[in-house]
Amino acid sequence: MDWAVLLAGGSGTRFWPLSSPTRPKQLLPLAGPRSTAEETVARLEGLIPPDRVLIVAGGQLAGPLQRRLSIPFANYLVEPRPASTAPALVWATFEARRRDPDATILSLHADWVVPDPAPFVQAARAALQAARAHDRLVTVGVVPTRVETGYGYIVPGSPLGDACRRVARFTEKPDVPTATRLLAEGALWNTGLFAWTAERFLAEARVHTQEVAPALPRLDRGDVAGFFREVRDISIDVGLLERSAAVAVITADFAWDDVGGWDALARVRPADAAGNVLAGTVTPVDAAGCIAWSDGIPIVLAGVRDLVVVEANGRILVLDRARAADLKQILARLPPEVRDLPA
Amino acid sequence: MDWAVLLAGGSGTRFWPLSSPTRPKQLLPLAGPRSTAEETVARLEGLIPPDRVLIVAGGQLAGPLQRRLSIPFANYLVEPRPASTAPALVWATFEARRRDPDATILSLHADWVVPDPAPFVQAARAALQAARAHDRLVTVGVVPTRVETGYGYIVPGSPLGDACRRVARFTEKPDVPTATRLLAEGALWNTGLFAWTAERFLAEARVHTQEVAPALPRLDRGDVAGFFREVRDISIDVGLLERSAAVAVITADFAWDDVGGWDALARVRPADAAGNVLAGTVTPVDAAGCIAWSDGIPIVLAGVRDLVVVEANGRILVLDRARAADLKQILARLPPEVRDLPA
Numbered sequence: 237m238d239w240a241v242l243l244a245g246g247s248g249t250r251f252w253p254l255s256s257p258t259r260p261k262q263l264l265p266l267a268g269p270r271s272t273a274e275e276t277v278a279r280l281e282g283l284i285p286p287d288r289v290l291i292v293a294g295g296q297l298a299g300p301l302q303r304r305l306s307i308p309f310a311n312y313l314v315e316p317r318p319a320s321t322a323p324a325l326v327w328a329t330f331e332a333r334r335r336d337p338d339a340t341i342l343s344l345h346a347d348w349v350v351p352d353p354a355p356f357v358q359a360a361r362a363a364l365q366a367a368r369a370h371d372r373l374v375t376v377g378v379v380p381t382r383v384e385t386g387y388g389y390i391v392p393g394s395p396l397g398d399a400c401r402r403v404a405r406f407t408e409k410p411d412v413p414t415a416t417r418l419l420a421e422g423a424l425w426n427t428g429l430f431a432w433t434a435e436r437f438l439a440e441a442r443v444h445t446q447e448v449a450p451a452l453p454r455l456d457r458g459d460v461a462g463f464f465r466e467v468r469d470i471s472i473d474v475g476l477l478e479r480s481a482a483v484a485v486i487t488a489d490f491a492w493d494d495v496g497g498w499d500a501l502a503r504v505r506p507a508d509a510a511g512n513v514l515a516g517t518v519t520p521v522d523a524a525g526c527i528a529w530s531d532g533i534p535i536v537l538a539g540v541r542d543l544v545v546v547e548a549n550g551r552i553l554v555l556d557r558a559r560a561a562d563l564k565q566i567l568a569r570l571p572p573e574v575r576d577l578p579a
Numbered sequence: 580m581d582w583a584v585l586l587a588g589g590s591g592t593r594f595w596p597l598s599s600p601t602r603p604k605q606l607l608p609l610a611g612p613r614s615t616a617e618e619t620v621a622r623l624e625g626l627i628p629p630d631r632v633l634i635v636a637g638g639q640l641a642g643p644l645q646r647r648l649s650i651p652f653a654n655y656l657v658e659p660r661p662a663s664t665a666p667a668l669v670w671a672t673f674e675a676r677r678r679d680p681d682a683t684i685l686s687l688h689a690d691w692v693v694p695d696p697a698p699f700v701q702a703a704r705a706a707l708q709a710a711r712a713h714d715r716l717v718t719v720g721v722v723p724t725r726v727e728t729g730y731g732y733i734v735p736g737s738p739l740g741d742a743c744r745r746v747a748r749f750t751e752k753p754d755v756p757t758a759t760r761l762l763a764e765g766a767l768w769n770t771g772l773f774a775w776t777a778e779r780f781l782a783e784a785r786v787h788t789q790e791v792a793p794a795l796p797r798l799d800r801g802d803v804a805g806f807f808r809e810v811r812d813i814s815i816d817v818g819l820l821e822r823s824a825a826v827a828v829i830t831a832d833f834a835w836d837d838v839g840g841w842d843a844l845a846r847v848r849p850a851d852a853a854g855n856v857l858a859g860t861v862t863p864v865d866a867a868g869c870i871a872w873s874d875g876i877p878i879v880l881a882g883v884r885d886l887v888v889v890e891a892n893g894r895i896l897v898l899d900r901a902r903a904a905d906l907k908q909i910l911a912r913l914p915p916e917v918r919d920l921p922a
Contacts, residue, residue, distance in 0.1 A: 519917050521909050522902075530895075533876075534917045538909045539899035540886065552873075552890055554897055556882035559865075566864050566881045574862050574877045 238364050239339045240284045241328040244273060244293040244301060244346040245318055249567055250497040253551035254529060256577045258296050262347040263304070266495055267504040273346040277305050279353040283360055284342065287311070290332060291346075292324045316464040322475035323467040326441055326448050330455045333434035340364050341437065343430040343472075349493045349504040359488030363431035366400045372484040373440060373477060374431045375403065377424025378492050383415045386496045386561065388426035388473065390485050391418065403483045406473060424485065426473070427492050436482065444479040445470070498544045499560035501527050512537070518545075527557060549577040581707050582682045583627045584671040587616060587636040587644060587689040588661055592910055593840040596894035597872060599920045601639050605690035606647070609838055610847040616689040620648050622696040626703060627685065630654070633675060634689075635667045659807040665818035666810040669784055669791050673798045676777035683707050684780065686773040686815075692836045692847040702831030706774035709743045715827040716783060716820060717774045718746065720767025721835050726758045729839045729904070731769035731816060733828050734761065746826045749816060767828065769816070770835050779825065787822040788813070841887045842903035844870050855880070861888075870900060892920040 248260040255261050262273040270278070280289060286306055292313045293301055302309060313328055325343055332339040342360050350356045359376050367374045377390045386409060393402035406426065410418060442449045451466035477483055493504050502513045512520050516530030523537035531548035544555040551574070555563070567575050591603045598604050605616040613621070623632060629649055635656045636644055645652060656671055668686055675682040685703050693699045702719050710717045720733045729752060736745035749769065753761060785792045794809035820826055836847050845856045855863050859873030866880035874891035887898040894917070898906070910918050 517917065519913055521912050533890075533893055533895055535895040535897065536909075536913060536917065537897050539902035539905075540897055543883065543886075543897065545895075545897050547876075547895055550876055552876055552878040552888075552895060554878065554880050554883055554886065554888050559882035562882075566879075569864050570862055570879060574860065574879065 237288060237336050237339060238284050238342065239332040239336065240280055240289045240342045240344065241325065241332070242273075242276060242289060242291045242344060242346050243321060243324060244291055244297060245315060245324060248347075250563060252546075252563060252567055252575075253553055253577055254531065254546055254548040256549055258300065258579070260297065260347075261495065262345075263297070263300055266501065267349045267351070271304060272349060272495070273301060274304055275350070276344065276346045276348065277307065279350060279356060280360075283357050288332075288336075290328050292328050294318055316461050318469075319464055319467055320469040320475075321472040322441075322445055322448050322470045323451075323464065325472050326438070326445070326452070326467075327455060327460065327463065329432070329434050329437050330452070333438065337434075339434040340367055341432055341434060343428075343432075345428050345494070347495065348427075349495050351491050351504070355488065355490035356492070359486070359490060360429065360431070362399070362486055362488070363429065366398060366484060366486055367431040367433055367436070369398060370396055370400055370484055371433065371436050372396075372400075372482045373437060373480060374400070375477065375483060375485045376427050376429040376431075376488050377485050378427055378488050378490060380419050380423070380425050383412060383419060384425070385409060385412060385415055387494070388428075389415070389418045389423040390426045391421060391423045392485050392487070396484055398486075400484050400486050403477075403485050406478050408473065424487060425492070427488075428494070429488075430472075430477075440480045440482055441476055445475045447475055497560050497563055498527055498546070498555070499557060501529075516547075525557065527560075551577065580631060580679050580682065581627050581685065582675040582679065583623055583632045583685045583687065584668060584675065585616075585619060585632060585634045585687060585689050586664060586667060587634055587640060588658060588667060591690075592907060595889075595906060595910055595918075596896055596920055597874060597889055597891040599892055601643065601922075603640070603690075604838065605688075606640070606643055609844065610692040610694070614647060615692060615838070616644060617647055618693070619687065619689045619691065620650065622693060622699060623703075626700050631675075631679075633671050635671050637661055659804050661812075662807055662810055663812040663818075664815040665784075665788055665791050665813045666794075666807065668815050669781070669788070669795070669810075670798060670803065670806065672775070672777050672780050673795070676781065680777075682777040683710055684775055684777060686771075686775075688771050688837070690838065691770075692838050694834050694847070698831070698833035699835070702829070702833055703772065703774070705742070705829055705831070706772065709741060709827060709829055710774040710776055710779070712741060713739050713743055713827055714776065714779050715739075715743075715825045716780060716823060717743065718820065718826060718828045719770050719772040719774075719831050720828050721770055721831050721833060723762050723766070723768050726755060726762060727768070728752060728755060728758055730837070731771075732758070732761045732766040733769045734764060734766045735828050735830070739827055741829075743827050743829050746820075746828050749821050751816065767830060768835070770831075771837070772831075773815075773820075783823045783825055784819055788818045790818055840903055840906055841870055841889070841898070842900060844872075859890075868900065870903075894920065 391404040393404035447468035454463035510524040517534040518528040525542040528545040542557040734747040736747035790811035797806035853867040860877040861871040868885040871888040885900040
């Protein structure tokens with residue numbers, strides 16, 4: 237049967253000061269009234285029932301997620317520590333197979349914005365079918381709509397049939413010239429939406445993912461804590477997909493955004509006539525091109541252009557929009573008592 | 580004897596959202612740890628004793644001022660309504676003469692920043708002496724240090740002796756070309772620091788200030804409320820100084836700023852190496868030329884230039900510094916529920 241594994245980990249500071257360890261990006265109503273995690277679960281309706289949706293999250297997030305999502309409590313896989321995506325997916329795939337030896341898994345993240353669910357569901361269904369039909373780890377690529385240096389790219393290879401192709405190579409976060417060349421070659425954005433049978437995935441991981449595979453006997457014994465103590469942190473892309481020959485890619489056609497930071501808000505929320513994207517009580521007076529988020533305190537933007545202005549969690553950020561991608565480095569330069577948000 | 584009349588009226592929105600009707604500019608610690616009103620009273624020490632300092636203020640301000648200043652309560656003249664400076668000074672001068680028939684009055688405002696008190700006191704003493712020696716309404720002019728369109732100017736005329744000159748004319752808030760010409764002619768900034776004998780002042784007001792003088796019998800009867808009902812609002816400059824021939828000007832040499840708005844803060848507070856003037860918990864990261872005031876919530880300024888950023892009274896203002904002088908017009912465009920500060 238089809239299962240979904242929802243990766244909801246990651247503390248994330250890309251929406252500082254709105255995102256916090258207990259309320260990261262996936263719990264924020266970034267694109268509309270519901271959080272991206274709620275939207276993600278809603279998007280699976282009709283494709284995979286809630287009792288076959290597994291959620292991998294850290295301990296801080298399990299409670300907030302359980303309060304928001306209608307997923308059985310037994311389906312929450314609480315990571316003893318964050319260890320990137322390969323250990324999480326090995327554990328979740330192992331667990332799905334324990335419950336259903338014929339499990340086919342759809343792997344997705346809880347922090348994407350997908351405005352139109354129908355083509356997404358169509359692509360997910362196609363990926364699950366391709367994973368079974370070709371017995372491969374299937375990645376879903378979407379056609380890029382801009383030169384984006386923050387995403388990973390998939391260069392498709394020779395056809396396998398059913399619109400499914402081999403993968404020539406993966407390229408993570410290219411610079412602008414490389415990204416431009418990738419677009420010209422027909423490379424696709426790596427959405428992070430994957431499908432595989434549990435059997436094939438675990439077989440490939442045993443061969444290729446030495447950072448994780450030696451710890452698998454721990455899971456056999458039900459020793460999740462030991463598994464996480466033993467594994468080394470590594471992403472599924474680097475630790476498995478880039479190493480395995482049994483990968484494939486299908487091309488999908490849905491609007492998708494991983495909302496990587498404040499600047500991305502302008503892609504997923506409507507703008508006013510002056511190009512301002514405003515959330516909460518924000519009053520623009522001759523302001524243009526600004527992104528502003530008030531979490532309670534009214535903000536007035538007067539005569540300013542191309543700023544990110546955020547009030548949340550007892551902090552105020554005023555940031556040049558052109559520097560929005562550097563937020564992580566900017567935060568590293570703040571004194572801890574300013575950077576660390578009140579609990 | 581010498582008396583001081585401290586004008587502390589004016590609700591003022593020029594420091595919105597920090598200034599409020601109950602805590603206007605003169606109660607704010609704009610230039611240092613003490614409010615400008617406290618600094619003003621401290622500056623008079625050794626020149627005029629507290630029991631001869633009269634304070635004219637609106638009802639909302641009397642309490643806050645009394646809590647901060649060591650001035651006898653009987654010296655607070657609480658205006659029944661704001662009516663500009665001529666009625667206030669006529670009343671205060673009348674009251675000083677009632678207490679002391681030989682009163683000479685030094686008139687000053689509670690919202691100036693004067694970094695060095697010594698030359699100020701020297702000028703005030705000279706003005707009081709000149710007022711008695713020449714029996715004139717004596718204005719104090721300082722040599723301009725920049726082309727400033729927000730101030731009034733005094734063009735000195737022929738000498739009267741003792742460095743005291745007649746006034747050729749007053750010019751209020753000139754445009755840039757006019758201000759430039761005034762500087763070339765040797766015009767002085769009209770500080771608003773004045774001195775006069777009560778006798779001469781009331782005689783001149785009776786002749787020239789028809790908006791106020793007919794109401795004087797009310798003060799004779801102790802009917803302050805009736806006086807304020809009867810007078811018409813008019814400033815001392817327009818209502819008396821510009822009309823009287825018995826005016827004079829002395830040139831003083833002290834640093835003086837009326838701190839007319841957020842941009843003026845950069846003249847009265849020290850800047851960091853990047854030209855940022857910051858008050859409260861404000862962290863600049865590659866920010867330059869900004870003026871920021873946090874009244875409690877930490878502010879981060881990242882990669883931005885030439886902004887005014889203020890957090891106070893449950894509001895956040897982000898303003899182009901070049902537009903700082905337009906704050907009044909900007910406020911007029913805000914919805915009342917944003918503009919009006921919580922009580």
